[in-house]
Amino acid sequence: MIKGTQMKPLTQEPGADTIAMSRRKTMPVWSSWFAMIMAIFLSFSAPTAAQAQVLLHPSPGTPMARDFELPDLDGNKMKLSDFKGNVVVVNFWATWCPPCRAEIPSMQRAWDILKKHNVTLLAIHVGGNEDKIWSFLTDFNVDFPVLLDARSKVSRRWPMMGLPTTFIVDPQGKIALRAIGGREWDDPALIKTILALAKKDQ
Amino acid sequence: MQKQVRPSPKRTAFIASLFLTLSLLLLAPLPLVHAQSAAPDSKAIKWSGEGLKLELQAMPLDLVRAFFLGRGFAAKDADFIAQTGCIFRSAIGNNGVTNSDQPIAIELANWRTIRASQRQAVRTRQDWAKIWETRTLSDSAKVAFHWALFPTTQNYQSSDYNWGMISFALPPGTRFDLEVHWLQGGVKKIKMLKNLECGK
Numbered sequence: 001m002i003k004g005t006q007m008k009p010l011t012q013e014p015g016a017d018t019i020a021m022s023r024r025k026t027m028p029v030w031s032s033w034f035a036m037i038m039a040i041f042l043s044f045s046a047p048t049a050a051q052a053q054v055l056l057h058p059s060p061g062t063p064m065a066r067d068f069e070l071p072d073l074d075g076n077k078m079k080l081s082d083f084k085g086n087v088v089v090v091n092f093w094a095t096w097c098p099p100c101r102a103e104i105p106s107m108q109r110a111w112d113i114l115k116k117h118n119v120t121l122l123a124i125h126v127g128g129n130e131d132k133i134w135s136f137l138t139d140f141n142v143d144f145p146v147l148l149d150a151r152s153k154v155s156r157r158w159p160m161m162g163l164p165t166t167f168i169v170d171p172q173g174k175i176a177l178r179a180i181g182g183r184e185w186d187d188p189a190l191i192k193t194i195l196a197l198a199k200k201d202q
Numbered sequence: 203m204q205k206q207v208r209p210s211p212k213r214t215a216f217i218a219s220l221f222l223t224l225s226l227l228l229l230a231p232l233p234l235v236h237a238q239s240a241a242p243d244s245k246a247i248k249w250s251g252e253g254l255k256l257e258l259q260a261m262p263l264d265l266v267r268a269f270f271l272g273r274g275f276a277a278k279d280a281d282f283i284a285q286t287g288c289i290f291r292s293a294i295g296n297n298g299v300t301n302s303d304q305p306i307a308i309e310l311a312n313w314r315t316i317r318a319s320q321r322q323a324v325r326t327r328q329d330w331a332k333i334w335e336t337r338t339l340s341d342s343a344k345v346a347f348h349w350a351l352f353p354t355t356q357n358y359q360s361s362d363y364n365w366g367m368i369s370f371a372l373p374p375g376t377r378f379d380l381e382v383h384w385l386q387g388g389v390k391k392i393k394m395l396k397n398l399e400c401g402k
Binding site: 152155183 | 269272273274293295298341342345346348349350352353354355356358359360361362363364365366
């Protein structure tokens with residue numbers, strides 16, 4: 001388990017984050033409409049930075065991660081087992097889930113660090129509608145692999161109940177750690193823990 | 203290994219214009235049809251204690267309809283959810299303060315609404331799944347509905363939380379109290395939230 005100080009607690013405002021970031025860009029009208037709905041939909045309050053919290057917890061039973069094969073947005077298929085021997089961060093999300101949207105920018109920043117250390121990040125979008133996903137990812141300049149679980153077949157087999165949920169799979173293919181709910185993924189303590197899993201195997 | 207997720211400008215423009223058109227088509231009739239059911243100025247209910255942190259807010263009917271229309275629901279099904287669901291948006295998890303080393307467990311099926319001494323269970327994902335068996339829903343709508351609803355059971359370590367909708371299955375505008383149940387370190391906890399009101 002790791003501790004950090006930047007965690008977004010339950011009463012975070014993902015909608016507000018999204019809108020603030022969105023307004024800095026030239027966005028199509030439909031995005032403002034969507035952001036407005038999301039803002040009304042969920043209005044968490046600001047994080048308490050002073051509160052040290054555990055950000056990642058051991059996954060109960062440390063089960064083997066179920067392999068999957070899913071297409072990316074270009075239709076190219078990827079398997080989890082393709083990355084055996086690496087630490088893999090597997091994030092389940094959806095464009096219409098406010099905390100999922102809120103954590104995407106920090107996930108991209110984390111990816112900029114993690115990819116230099118042979119850590120893989122796979123973001124699995126639960127449900128279809130590639131067009132909405134494309135435009136959302138473009139807004140945030142996301143360049144980590146995004147896979148489509150259109151019928152939720154993979155997400156229903158993994159040990160998760162809600163979105164977002166993120167798992168850290170160790171080089172042996174076991175689910176070592178998990179996070180239920182959104183996080184600031186570029187939190188230094190969180191990055192350190194993920195990298196420690198990779199180093200443990202060397 | 204890493205794929206660049208960069209759609210072409212042409213494709214982005216096409217998608218944006220397509221989605222704008224669809225959004226306008228979907229939203230345009232709503233204010234006309236449902237002008238009488240103006241959204242109430244519903245405030246979020248926030249509570250934290252004994253390991254639990256909770257936020258609830260009633261969703262106005264038009265917002266419920268708009269959300270589900272956008273997820274591929276037919277208008278009749280989106281309206282059915284709005285009219286019968288009493289949908290609250292929620293964020294619930296471990297407050298990370300009170301005995302934060304102890305996980306909490308939530309079993310939504312144990313929660314009860316109380317009005318005029320009548321106790322009623324929450325309408326969970328499983329209850330809704332039975333309802334959808336009697337109506338025709340697209341696969342994408344079923345997937346969206348499942349994940350949009352708050353999980354029926356979940357364990358939360360400190361800093362863990364879930365987001366989702368909770369359905370109380372009461373008519374629009376109904377006032378009620380809510381008995382919230384959870385376990386902290388295996389010990390039963392109850393909190394009564396007073397005077398909630400379904401969206402209208």
